[in-house]
Amino acid sequence: MTADVTKVFEEHRQVLDGVAYRMLGRVADAEDVVQEAWLRWSAADRAQVREPRGYLVRITTRLAIDRLRQAQARRESYVGSWLPEPLVTDLALTAGRTQDGEERAVLAESVSLAVLVVLESLSPLERAVFVLREAFGFPYAEIAETLERSEAAVRQLAGRARQHVAERKPRFEVDPEQRRNLTERFLKAAVEGDVQGLVSVLAPQARLVSDSAGGAKAPRRVILGADKVSRFVAAVAPEGARDPAFGIRFLELNGGPAVLTTYQGRPDTVFSVDVADGVIRAVYLIRNPAKLAHLAQLAE
Structure with missing residues (x-):
């Protein structure tokens, strides 16, 4: 029974x-x-x-x-700012979970950070x-x-x-290949401190939203505009990236490509982007330790 x-x-x-x-x-x-x-x-x-x-x-x-x-x-x-806790939707990391193409599209839409924030x-x-x-x-x-x-x-x-x-709801495109390409270009420019490289992939009115709940260093207010977002990212990313204890892993979170950065084998930051018209419209940074704890096994 x-x-x-x-x-x-x-x-x-x-x-x-x-x-x-x-x-x-x-x-x-x-x-x-x-x-x-x-x-x-x-x-x-x-x-x-x-x-x-x-x-x-x-x-x-x-x-x-x-x-x-x-x-x-x-x-x-x-x-x-409050952001949802990142959800692992990478099929390679979610044992027993399967979806067909239509289900994957619904998933990407209904659990995206942008939609969950609106909800x-x-x-x-x-x-x-x-x-x-x-x-x-x-x-x-x-x-x-x-x-x-x-x-x-x-x-x-x-x-x-x-x-x-x-x-x-922001009218973003759900194109995993384009989002991953722009995510990789954004990350490369970030770790190199390349302000112009960052500006080139950001929409003029791009915004950066971060969630740390005061438990880690992060801006408490939304940063608006490609220039301000680029300068902030270029100022903080290279220092951490040069540390040998710093690590980077690409994976799928909330139905789209994302990056998990680690420090000394522990989750440090999750970032993902929303894309429309071939440029990044929004950057989400999650640094709240309580919202990253469940990703610890992925950081090992």
């Missing part, structure tokens, strides 16, 4: 992980929510459960909403509806049951959420 309970749960874990992460933007919080969903599933009267997938998604979504409400209250006092501005209910409908294609009736709302209310929430995201 225990084996059957575990097997059913594991069959749906990928969806549960996906819902929880998109709701919360943090790997650790998502794992906690899915673990709590497992505990509730294992203790439930499963004879009364008609459809395990829907039941598990309902539990996970409701738990995520509760945790998101708590997290949003804490983020009001967050030091500096932060939604209410917990709007975010839940958006995630379940847009990322996973759940029917409105099923979402209504999950949220204990009428289908009409859910459709209204979905409309508001879609409009909000459409108005605020």
Whole structure:
């Protein structure tokens, strides 16, 4: 019996992980929510459960909403900019995870840092509806049951959420090859302190957003403009790159190419870029130690 309970749960874990992460933007919080969903599933009267997938998604979504409400209250006092915790989506590093081409495109869109930042501005209910409908294609009736709302209310929430995201989501291109090429050129210019090389790959109105939560050196405000971004990066990157304890690894995070830099075998910084019209529009730096801890095994 225990084996059957575990097997059913594991069959749906990928969806549960996906819902929880998109709701919360943090790997650790998502794992906690899915673990709590497992505990509730294992203790439930499963004879009364008609459809395990829907039941598990309902539990996970409701738990995520509760945790998101708590997290949003804490983020009001967050030091500096807030960015999602980077999610490893590299198939070579995610055992047992497979997606076809269409699924990969949806993944890259729905877990990108830019989209997750926009989702932060939604209410917990709007975010839940958006995630379940847009990322996973759940029917409105099923979402209504999950949220204990009428289908009409859910459709209204979905409309508001879609409009909000459409108005605020940067219209970046999802071209992994181009993004990786520009990422490599940006990194090369950065470690060489080449200001002009950096300017050449940045849009005039490019911005740099960093998240350290005060736990590492990083600008607390968004840096705007190619010249300012380039000068900042050229001033700080070469010094660290010359240290023999410094390391660089390319991998896929949040559906796109990214770079993990390490120091003395520990995660130090994650950076990724968003691209449109052949230039970098945004640079994201994540240096919050708590958000990099789960990448420790990749730094070894």
